[in-house]
Amino acid sequence: MEKFEALIGExxxxxxxxxxxxxxxxxxxxxxxxxxxxxxxxxxxxGTAIGYSALxxxxxxxxxxxxxxLELSQERADIARAYIDRSAYKDRIRIHIGDxxxxxxxxxxKYDFVFIDAAKGQYPDYFRKVYPLLTENAMVLxxxxxxxxxxxxxxxxxRRFKTIVKRLREYISLVSENNEFETVIREDGDGLAVSQRLxxxxxx
Ligand SMILES: C[S@@+](CC[C@H](N)C(=O)[O-])C[C@H]1O[C@@H](n2cnc3c(N)ncnc32)[C@H](O)[C@@H]1O
Numbered sequence: 765m766e767k768f769e770a771l772i773g774e775x776x777x778x779x780x781x782x783x784x785x786x787x788x789x790x791x792x793x794x795x796x797x798x799x800x801x802x803x804x805x806x807x808x809x810x811g812t813a814i815g816y817s818a819l820x821x822x823x824x825x826x827x828x829x830x831x832x833x834l835e836l837s838q839e840r841a842d843i844a845r846a847y848i849d850r851s852a853y854k855d856r857i858r859i860h861i862g863d864x865x866x867x868x869x870x871x872x873x874k875y876d877f878v879f880i881d882a883a884k885g886q887y888p889d890y891f892r893k894v895y896p897l898l899t900e901n902a903m904v905l906x907x908x909x910x911x912x913x914x915x916x917x918x919x920x921x922x923r924r925f926k927t928i929v930k931r932l933r934e935y936i937s938l939v940s941e942n943n944e945f946e947t948v949i950r951e952d953g954d955g956l957a958v959s960q961r962l963x964x965x966x967x968x
Pocket of ligand 1: 785786787810811812813814815816817818834835836837840862863864865881882883
């Protein structure tokens with residue numbers, strides 16, 4: 765088996781040269797911090813791209829981790845499969861090709877860690893659909909929730925992003941106002957919402 769770091773480095777280079785959006789170098793430490801804290805056993809990732817974050821999650825989770833990751837693009841899923849097959853996690857990561865909003869509904873069992881990183885305008889829908897699949901102590905992490913500074917109005921939002929920004933604001937309200945979760949918005953990278961489900965007696 766080749767060295768994990770070399771594989772990850774090759775994927776970063778592929779992402780850069782082919783303009784594939786993968787979690788950036790400022791958001792990634794937050795993702796890893798949370799995964800290392802939770803050491804999840806069952807992970808759902810929404811938005812595989814080339815499998816970069818799926819492999820990083822696998823490498824920092826519990827030894828028995830199983831990951832379901834959802835990707836719309838057949839081409840990206842094929843690239844992800846090829847990279848993942850070169851790792852020690854090839855039997856631990858399943859890629860489901862198709863629209864995530866539809867494929868979430870076909871999943872069963874419970875997830876203790878969910879990483880939302882696909883269509884930004886669909887985040888509220890993803891959360892609502894994922895909710896019944898969460899364990900009692902699940903963590904849900906969503907990337908890009910501050911979307912280029914537009915979500916908090918730090919920058920004037922171009923018309924083409926207005927719907928995305930509206931939906932991301934809706935997502936932040938949805939998780940922040942849900943008293944079953946403690947949500948922290950981390951400003952690193954493009955902004956990450958970290959929502960930790962609270963023990964029932966501690967519901968806010
Ligand atoms: C930001 S990239 C994911 C990056 C990946 N999580 C990482 O950090 O390595 C978002 C991915 O979501 C996929 N995507 C967009 N809309 C989708 C949808 N409706 N269903 C499933 N995947 C979708 C895109 O094709 C893209 O590959």
